[in-house]
Amino acid sequence: MAQAAEPTQQDRAADAPAAALPTVRVKAQAGPATKVYPGGQVATEGRVGLLGDKDFMETPFSVISYTSQLIADRQAKDLTEVIAGTDPTVFSNGVTGAWSENYSIRGFSAGTADITVGGLFGMAPYYRTSPEMYERVEVLKGPSALLNGMPPGGSVGGAINLVPKRAGDAALTRLTATYLSDAQLGLHLDMGRRFGEHKQWGLRFNGVYRDGEASVKRQEKKVQLASLGLDWRGERVRVAADLYSSDDQIDGPARGINLAPGLGVPRPPKPDTLINPAWGFVETKDRGAMLRGEFELGERITAHAALGSSKTRYKYNGTMLAQLLDTAGNYRTSIGQLAFEVDKKSAELGLRGSFRTGDIGHSLNLSLSHYEQQQDDYGRRTVPGADWTTNLYQPVWGSAVPFVAPQILKTALRLNSYGVADTLSFAQDRVQLTLGLRRQDVVSDGFSIVTGARTSRYDQGATTPAVALLVKASGNISIYANYIEGFSQGARAPMDAANAGEEFAPYKTKQQELGLKLDLGDFAHTLSLYQIKRPSSYTDPVSKVFSFGGEQRNRGLEWSFFGTALRGLRLMGGAAYVDPKLTKTAGGVNQGRQATGVAKLQAKLGGEWDLPALPGLTLTANATSVSKQYISADNALWVPGRTTYDLGARYAGHAFGLPLTLRANIANVTNKAYWGMPLLSSLALGAPRTLMVSATVDL
Numbered sequence: 163m164a165q166a167a168e169p170t171q172q173d174r175a176a177d178a179p180a181a182a183l184p185t186v187r188v189k190a191q192a193g194p195a196t197k198v199y200p201g202g203q204v205a206t207e208g209r210v211g212l213l214g215d216k217d218f219m220e221t222p223f224s225v226i227s228y229t230s231q232l233i234a235d236r237q238a239k240d241l242t243e244v245i246a247g248t249d250p251t252v253f254s255n256g257v258t259g260a261w262s263e264n265y266s267i268r269g270f271s272a273g274t275a276d277i278t279v280g281g282l283f284g285m286a287p288y289y290r291t292s293p294e295m296y297e298r299v300e301v302l303k304g305p306s307a308l309l310n311g312m313p314p315g316g317s318v319g320g321a322i323n324l325v326p327k328r329a330g331d332a333a334l335t336r337l338t339a340t341y342l343s344d345a346q347l348g349l350h351l352d353m354g355r356r357f358g359e360h361k362q363w364g365l366r367f368n369g370v371y372r373d374g375e376a377s378v379k380r381q382e383k384k385v386q387l388a389s390l391g392l393d394w395r396g397e398r399v400r401v402a403a404d405l406y407s408s409d410d411q412i413d414g415p416a417r418g419i420n421l422a423p424g425l426g427v428p429r430p431p432k433p434d435t436l437i438n439p440a441w442g443f444v445e446t447k448d449r450g451a452m453l454r455g456e457f458e459l460g461e462r463i464t465a466h467a468a469l470g471s472s473k474t475r476y477k478y479n480g481t482m483l484a485q486l487l488d489t490a491g492n493y494r495t496s497i498g499q500l501a502f503e504v505d506k507k508s509a510e511l512g513l514r515g516s517f518r519t520g521d522i523g524h525s526l527n528l529s530l531s532h533y534e535q536q537q538d539d540y541g542r543r544t545v546p547g548a549d550w551t552t553n554l555y556q557p558v559w560g561s562a563v564p565f566v567a568p569q570i571l572k573t574a575l576r577l578n579s580y581g582v583a584d585t586l587s588f589a590q591d592r593v594q595l596t597l598g599l600r601r602q603d604v605v606s607d608g609f610s611i612v613t614g615a616r617t618s619r620y621d622q623g624a625t626t627p628a629v630a631l632l633v634k635a636s637g638n639i640s641i642y643a644n645y646i647e648g649f650s651q652g653a654r655a656p657m658d659a660a661n662a663g664e665e666f667a668p669y670k671t672k673q674q675e676l677g678l679k680l681d682l683g684d685f686a687h688t689l690s691l692y693q694i695k696r697p698s699s700y701t702d703p704v705s706k707v708f709s710f711g712g713e714q715r716n717r718g719l720e721w722s723f724f725g726t727a728l729r730g731l732r733l734m735g736g737a738a739y740v741d742p743k744l745t746k747t748a749g750g751v752n753q754g755r756q757a758t759g760v761a762k763l764q765a766k767l768g769g770e771w772d773l774p775a776l777p778g779l780t781l782t783a784n785a786t787s788v789s790k791q792y793i794s795a796d797n798a799l800w801v802p803g804r805t806t807y808d809l810g811a812r813y814a815g816h817a818f819g820l821p822l823t824l825r826a827n828i829a830n831v832t833n834k835a836y837w838g839m840p841l842l843s844s845l846a847l848g849a850p851r852t853l854m855v856s857a858t859v860d861l
Contacts, residue, residue, distance in 0.1 A: 163396075164321075165494040165807045165816070169256070173247070176631075176818070177198035178621055180362035180507065182769060183244060186346045186485040187831070188625045189592070191362055191432070191480075192556060195652055196822065198229055198231075199684070199685075199686060199724065199725045199726070200683075200684045200726040200732075201725060201726045201732040201770070202229060202231040202232070202726060203228065203229060203231060203232040203724065203732065204226060204227060204228060204229065204230055204232070204686075204724045204725070204728065204734075205227040205228075205298055206218050206227075206800065206810070208221075208226075208227035208267070208302075208315075208323070208325075208411045208646075209280075209281060209300055209301040209323050209325065210223065210225065210302065210309060211281065211302070211306060211308075211309025211310040211321070212308060212309050212310070212527050212529050212581050212583050212598065212600075212751065213309065213322075213525075213583060213585070213596070214527065214637045217333040218350050218633065218679065218681070218686065219619040219634070219638075219640045219679055219681050220594065220634075220640070220849075221232065221642075222594070222596060222631060222632040222642035222643070223302055223303070223304065223595055223630065223642070223646075223675070224251075224302075224303040224518075224675070224677055224688055224690045225300065225301065225302050225303070226249065226300070226301050226688075226722070226724070227298050227299070227300045227301075228244050228245070228255055228298060228299045228300075228301075229297070229298060230296065230298070230327065230539070232244070233293050233294070233299070233723075234338070234829075234858065235572055235632075235770075235812060235825065236318055236780075236829060237340065237374070237825055237856055238293055239276075239291060239292060239342075239385075239450035240263055240290050240291060240293070240628070241263060241291045241293055241299060241322065241532065242254050242264070242265050243318075243763040244262045244293055244299050245252065245265065245299060245301050245322065246265055247734075247766070247784060247786075248580075248721060248735045248736075248765050248766045248768040248784065249301070249722060249736070249766065249769060250721075250735065250736040250737050250738035250765060250769070251267060251268055251299070251303055251720050251722070251736075251764075252265055252266070252267055252320075252687075252718060252739050253265060253266045253267075253269075253760065253761055253764060253788065254557045255759075255838030255839055255840055255846065256399045256417070256804075256836065256838045256849055257376065257416055257670075257805070257838045257840050257846045257847065257848060257849065258376065258378060258380055258415070258416070258852075259376055259381045259383065259412050259415055259416065260364070260415060260416045260840055260846070260850075261289060261290040261291050261338075261412070261415050261417065261444040261478060261494075261841075262290065262343075262841060263273055263289065263291070264841050265585070266319055266759070266760065266838055267269070267303055267319035267320030268303055268319045268692045268694060268716060268717040268718055268740060269319065269718065269742040269760045270317070270319030270320075270376070270694070270696065270698075270716065271317065271319065272319050272320050272321075272322065272758075273313070273315035273316070274286070274287075274288065274289050274290070274291070274318045274324075275313075275314055275315040276313035276314060276315045276316075276317040277291065277322045277324060278310060278321065278322070278324070278468070279322045279324045279326065279404070279446070279450075279452060280323070280324070280326065280404075280452065280468060281310070281323060281468065281497035281510060282324065282452060282456055282468055282508040282509075282510060283311070283313065283468070283506075283508050283533050283577075284454055284472055284506035284507075284508045284533060284535060285432075285470045285508060285728055286324060286450075286473040287408045287410070287446065287450075287451050287474075287505070287723055288446055288476065288504070289410070289446050289476070290410050290446065291324070291408075292366050292385050292410070292514065293324075293367070293386050294326060294350050294352070294370050294389075295310055295326060295387065295389035295391075295406060296325060296326060296327060297327045297328065298321065298324075298325040298723060299322065299323075299324060299325075300325065301320060301321075301322055301644075302320060302321045302322075302323070303319075303690075303720075303768055304318045304319070304320060304644075304648075304692065305318045305319075305644060305646055305647055305648025305649075305671045305672075305673050305674060305694065306578075306600045306627040306646065306648065306753075307600055307602065307628075307648050307649040307670075308319045308581055308583065308599070308600045308626055308628035308644070308646060308647070309321070309625070309646075311531050311533075311577065311579045311581070311600065311602060311608065311649075312579065312602045312604065312609065312651070312668070313563075313650075314533060314535065314575060316508075316650030316651055317648075317697055318650060318694070319669040319694075320398045320640065326389070326391050326402075326431040327354070327366045327368065327389075327391055328354075328364055328366055328391055328393050328402070329354035329355055329356050329364035329365055329366045329391070329393070329692055330354055330356070331356055331361055333354065333355055333356075333490075334352065334353060334354035334355075334860070335351075335352075335353050335860065335861040336351070336352040336353070336858060336859070337351055337352075337353050337858070337859055337861060338350040338351075338352075338856055338857065338858040338859075338861050339351070339849035339856065340372065340543065340854070340855070341374070341853075341854070341855045341856070342372075342374075342377070342852060342853070342854050342855075343377050343378070343851075343852055343853040343854075344374075344375045344377060344379075345374045345375040345401070346372060346373065346374035346375060346376060346383060347372070347373065347374050347827075348370065348371060348372030348373070348385070348579055348810040349366070349369075349370070349372075349609075350368070350369070350370045350602075350739050351368070351369045351370075352366075352367075352368050353365075353366070353367045353368075354366045354367075354525060356415075358489030359385075359433065362394055362395050362396060363392075363393075363394055364391075364392065364393040364394070364395070365390070365391070365392055366390070366391040366392075367388075367389070367390050368387070368388070368389045369387065369388050369389075370385060370386070370387040371385070371386055371387075371389075372385040372470075373385075374386065374610075377434060377850050377851070377852040378414070378416070378434050378435070378436050378847075378849075379434050379435065379858045380414050380440040381412065381413065381414035381416070381434050381436050381440070382413040382414065382565045383409045383411070383412050383413075384409070384410075384412075385407070385409070385410055385411075385414075385556055385625065386407075386408070387407070387408045387409075388406065388407050388711070389404065389405065389406035389407075389843040390405045390406070391403070391404050391437070392404075392406070392729070398579050399455070399456070399457050399458070399684070400455065400456045400460040401450070401453075401454070401455040401456075402453075402454050402455070402805050403452065403453045403454075403568075403670070404449070404450070404451070404452045405446070405449075405451045406450050406843055407449050408447070408448040408449075408554065409444075409445070409446070409447050410445070410446045410447075410448075411443065411444070411445040411446075411772070412443065412444050412445075413442070413443050414436050414438065414439070414440040414441070414442060414443075415438065415439055415442055415443065415444045415478075416436070416440075416840070416846050416847070417438050417480065417481045417482075417484070417722070417840065417842065417843060417846070418437075418438070418484070418840045418842075418843035418844065418845050418846030419437060419484040419485065419486055419493055419554075419843060419844065419845050419846075420483065420484065420485045420486070420544040420843050420844045420845075421485070421486050421799070421844055421845070422486055422487055422488075423424075423484055425486055425489065425649075426489075426799065426846075427793070427799055427800070427801060427837065427845065428486060428489070428491060428554060429690040430835040430836060430837050430847060431491075431554055431555045431834060431835070431847070432850075433830070433833055433834065433835040433836075433849070433850035434850040435554075435557065435847060436557070437554060437692075437846075437847065438480055438481040438484065438495070438518075439480050439481060439483070439495065439497070439556055439559045439560075440478055441480075441559060441561075441562035442480025442481060442497075442564075442799035443477070443478075443479055443480065444476075444477065444478045444479075444836040445476070445477050446474065446475070446476050447474070448472065448473070448474050449473045449474075450470065450471070450472035450473075450685040451470065451471055451472070452468065452469070452470035452471075453468070453469055453470070454466070454467065454468035454469075456697045457468055459732075460517045462515055462517060462569075463513065463514070463515035463516075464510050464513070464515070465512070465513050465516045466510075466511075466513075466514070466725075467509075467510065467511045467512070468508075468509065468510045468512075469508065469509040470507070470508045470509070471505075471506070471507050471508075471688075472505075472506045473503075473504070473505050473506070474503070474504045474506075474540050475501075475503050476499045476501060476502050476503075476504075477500075477565065477567075478499065478500045478501065478541075479495065479497075479499050479565045480498075481495055481496070481498075482496050482498025482524075482543055482544065483496045483498075483843075484496070485514050485841070486554065487551070490493060490553070490603070490841075491552075491554035492551060492552070492553050492554070492555050492557050493551065493552065494535055494550070494551045495549065495550060495551075495552070495564050495847060496544055496545075496548070496549050497544070497545045497548035497549070497803050498541065498542065498543045498544060498545065498740050499539055499542055499545060499567045500539075500540070500541035500543075500567065500699050501539075501563055501567045502538060502539045502540065503536075503537070503539040504535055504536065504537040505535065505536045505539045506533070506534070506535045507532075507533070507534050507535075508531075508533045509531065509532045509533075510529060510530065510531045510532075511529070511530045511531075512527065512528055512529040512530070513526075513528045513750065514526070514527050514528075514696040518814070518823070519587055520802050521588070522586055522587065522588060523586065523587035523588075523591060524585070524586060524587075525584070525585040525587070526582075526583075526584050527581075527583045527584075527585075527598075528580075528582050528584070529578070529579075529580065529581045529582075530572075530579075530580045530628055531578070531579050532576075532577070532578050533575075533576070533578075534574070534575065534577070535574070535575050536572075536573075536574050537572070537573045537574070537575075538569060538571075538572055538574070539569070539570055539571040539572070540568060540570060540857065541567040541570065542566070542567065542568070543743045545563050546828045548667060548694040549561045556833075557627070559738070563826040568611075568768065569611045569649065570611055570612065571608060571609070571610060571611060571617070571670060572608070572609045572611065572817075573606065573607065573609070574606060574607045574608075575604075575605070576604075576605045576606070576607045577602065577603070577604055578602075578603045579600055579601060579603065580600070580601055581599065581600035581601070582598060582599055583596060583597065583599075583628070584596070584597055584598070585744050588592065591634075592633065592634040592711065592749075593632075593633050593634075594631070594632045595629075595630075595631050595716075596604070596629065596630040596631075596799075597628075598627065598628045598629075599622075599625060599627050599628075600625065600626050600628075601625045601781045602624060602625075602626065602649055603622075603623035603625060604620065604621070604623060604651055604668055605621045606619075606620040606651070606762050607619055607620070607622065616726065620651070620652075620653065622667050622668050622669070623668070623671065624649060624668050625669060626647040626648075626649050627645075627647065628644065628645065628646040628647065629645050629646075630642065630644035630645075631643050631645070632664070633645070638681045638682060638683070639678065639679070639680055639681075640678070640679040640681075641677070641678050641679075642675075642676075642677050642678075642679070643674075643675065643676045643677070644671050644673070644674075644675050645672070645673070645674050645675075646672075646675075646744070647670045647671060647672050648671035648672070648673070648696070648776070649669075649670055649671075650668060650669055650670075650671065651668055651672075652666035652667050652668050652710065653666055653699050653708075653710070654853055659706055659707065660702050660705060660706040660707045660708075661707050661708055663850075666699070666709075666710050667794045668711060669697040670697070671694060671695065671696040671697070672694070672695050673692060673693065673694045673695075674692065674693050675692040675693075676690065676691045676692075677689060677690035677691070677692075678690075682725075683724065684725050684727075685724075685726060685727055686722045686723065686724055686727035687721070688720070688721070688723075688736075689720070689721050690720045691718070691719050691720075692716075692719075692720075693715065693717045694715070694716045694717075694718075695713060695715050695716075695745075696708070696713065696714050696715075696716075696746075697710050697712065697714035698713060698714050698715075698746075698748060699712060700712045701748065706796055708855050710786055711746060711748070712744070712746050712747055712748065713744075713745045713746035714742060714743070714744055714745065714757055715742075715743050715745045716740055716741065716743075716757075717740070717741045717743075718738060718739060718740035718741070718801075719738070719739045720736065720737075720739075721734070721736045721737050721738070721740040722736030722738075723735065728772060730772035730773075731769065731770070731771050731772075732769065732770040732771075732775065733767070733768070733769050733770075733790065734767075734769075735765070735766045735767035735768055736765070736766065737763075737764070737765040738764045738765075739762060739763055739768075739828070740760065740761075740762060741756075741762065742757035742760040742762075743755070743756060743757070744756075744757060744795075752795045752797075754796065755792075755796065756792050756795045756797055757792075758790075758791070758792050758793055758794065758795060758839065758846075759791055759792075759793065759839040760791060761788040761789045761790070761791050761803065762789050763786045763787075763788065764786075764787070764789070764801075765785075765787045766784070766785065766786050766787070767784070767785050768782075768784040768785075768858040769783050769784075769785070770782050770812075776847075778813055778814045778815045779812075779813050780811065780812040780813070780814070781810075781811050782808075782809070782810040782811065782812060782827065783804070783806065783807070783808065783809050783810070784807070784808040785807050785808075785854050786802070786806050786860055787804070787805040788803055788805075788832075789803040790802050790803045790840055791803075791838075793845065794844075799844075800836070801836070801839065801845070802836070802837075804834060805834075806830045806832070806834055806836075806848075807831045807832060808827060808828065808829045808830070808831065809827070809828050809860055810825065810826055810827030810828065810854075811826055811827075812824065812825045813828075817859070820859050820860060820861065821859065821860040822855075822857065822858070822859050823857070823858040823859075824857050825854075825855065825856045825857075826854070826855045826856075827848065827854045827855075828835060828851060828852070829852045829854065830848070830849060830850060830851045830852065830853065831851065832851070833850055834848070836848045837858055854855070
């Protein structure tokens, strides 16, 4: 029976004549993943920061690497739809059309500004990433200061790395037409070619356009994306360049509402209700360019370098604060206007080598990294005369407010670090011990445009260690343990604190983890037990002194799986428990409570079944169940848990002699109405029932 999944670029490369590459030694970094688990949804290896590309079973951390085939089959329009669909450790509030993607890993928010592209910070689109230009989306769970350096936004729950597409040996021209309810149409062109006597030159282009009304009434979304990946691969040298332009716009963005004191959580309105102004808008324009290269200095040593530059231009005009006033659903909306322009530069220089001392093998990695950004902020948090009151269940909006955003602030951030790690191998490489250190220095400055004076100065540094042990108990079982730290920029005391303006040293987040990986060839499992402690800040209610005396401790147990469970049946999913407890607070207030916005329990299951009676036809389904989430620090208010279902089908065949794949999927089949906790407010509506249809043809 023919495999129902769409043929991957790897499959096409495998069918190409082998004689075309008599002397070229191709590394994984120069092209698509060379091996995937049966079903093509997950790659067997991924980038583990400083340690380079490592096999899933030889990585002493919890990782997963999603492929471009999974991205296409899910019809994913952002990274959240890729990483949160079946992974029980990744939580999404379910809100669509917000100004930014919003997800957490292991109970801690993971900022979109902390995504890396090929290991470089600051090169991904700033707030939302349309994933069509990437070959893999890699998720490393837990803090990763040694492996990746300090994230500019301070994320500690996990790290996401994006691997750009490269041209395969076989020519590719793939066109995809898409439709999303209620009236959003799109096209995606994916082209790849290789040139030269040994196909050493490669070109990969991806172009995307989507526009139209979204599933939320009166909300419109528009995406324009163009990316170009160039590469040259020689016997000892490999060079690649990536350029992209991404425009993302939402008219009628979702920002959510807060509750007035004493009010409970209201009944949610219909899930397709837009509860923020329909005339509001958010637009983000991103441009990026990256260059990377590798040079084999010898059989066992490789030098690598990468540098990149990107620019982001952002505008927001709409709700700054919306507050529910009474049990009847009346609420007041205050309008604000914000904008920023940020220029980012990122670079890395490294060396990887292997050698032996007696019976002990060594894999040594050295890295120097640099990141800097210059940001200009504009805006006004309130617009005089633009407040009004309407009702949650029948919102009515007034006239649009002209966008006026004077410049208010300039900031600069510079991160420098150097890291070293050695993986020692014993007992015929069945036991691997990784030891490493990274030194990180942080310098930031702020200047007020209004006064012309410096508003802040920050110059701090710290060293973060890590140790990880992996034992190959058998050919298909790996047991691992790690201690690793995260590193985040310390905060400044707010203006209403008694010590306003005081700066605090960078803080460390510490993780201990114990895990087991089982690889059955076609199907794989990961089981992990972890504890993460992250310092937190607070202002003492009596003294009004701001300090870093707080702490949040997340303890969790995770089980996840992926692959082909039976012939023609692919499964992905798992279950996760996390206890996000506030272990230290100001004066003990709310101490012992659960952190807000985190579900203690999550279970997810995604399945694909190739129908034996109808070759080429695949039925798909997905279920997501999450427990309640507290939305107040004292745990007095919460939103209920929810279970949502997705159903779909896919057909892979031919039309007019050309490979054709048809896909259809309905998300939130029951049109369940539920509240999620978004960024910067307490409540926002989860996405309504959404129909997604696409047709892909290889020309």
